[in-house]
Amino acid sequence: MSGLPTAVPHRLTGRRVDVPGPLDLGGQGRRTAEAVRFLRECAGLGLRVSWRAQGRPSYDLRALRHLPPPTELPGCHEDLASWRSGHGYGTLYHRRGPGFVTVMDRREPGAAARLTLDHPDLLAAFDRLLDPTPLAALDPTGREAAGLLAAERLALVSGGWAVALPPRIRRWPVPCTAI
Template sequence: MSGLPTAVPHRLAGRRVEVPGLLDVGGQGRDTAEAVRFLRECAGLGLRVSWRAAGQPSYDARALRHLPPPDELPGDHEELAAWRSGYAHGALYHRRGPGFVTVMDRREPGTAARLTLDHPDLLAAFDLLLDPTPLDALDPTGREAAGLLAAERLALVTGGWAVALPPRIRRWPVPCTAI
């Protein structure tokens, strides 16, 4: 068992995952949230992913550049080239502690930010958004927390759905000091 979400059909061979269909990263709801979760979990497990995008994101695609880039991104060769050149394993990840989550964000070249989520409402929202969640299923405090996480680019909120972006890295490359 790979531990990958089953919402996205895939084939796993060793450390490589192949997605035979197209992944919807366009931002139109649950399908996008499931695709992002799938790619996030693949990144957390250190898997190489072969996938094709169904369309252009309706949001700033830079939010996903910590995830494995697609083999094909219809219509925007510059965005695909930027995603490929900017991708690095561990550019965004989270670690858990007792009552807090620490996020390391190195997605922007030449910068690094360490954020600690320790407020109970933010932590609860982050934990909930590890699974794709419809915004209307959240209470007002949860929606506000999801908005704050999205403002920090720690969650993708689009098409009425939200999903957390930082993977929990379960497999580090050797040497791990390369990250």
């Protein structure tokens, strides 16, 4: 068992994951949310992923810069080049504490942000969005929290679905002083 979500067919060999079919990044619903969750979990485990993208994203791809870049991103050559050059392990991650989550965000060059999610509603929404979730399944407070997380680029909300973006790092190359 790889510990990776099963919604995306894949083959794990050592520290490498191969995804045989393209992953939908178009942002039109559950398939995109599942693809993002799969890539987030791979990133958290420090796995190398070989995958292709399909669909023209309806959102800012820079939000995904912390995830392993695809080998192909049809019709988005500049976005792919930017993704590859800006990608790095540990540029976005979260750590858990008792009653809070700390997020470190270094996706933008020259800028770093450390956020602490400790409000119970925000923390509950973050935890819920670790699994792809339809917005319609959230109560009004949950939808508001999902919107706040999306505004901070900590969740992708698109096509009526939402998913949290920061992986929980399980391999730790980040200096402990950077937490």
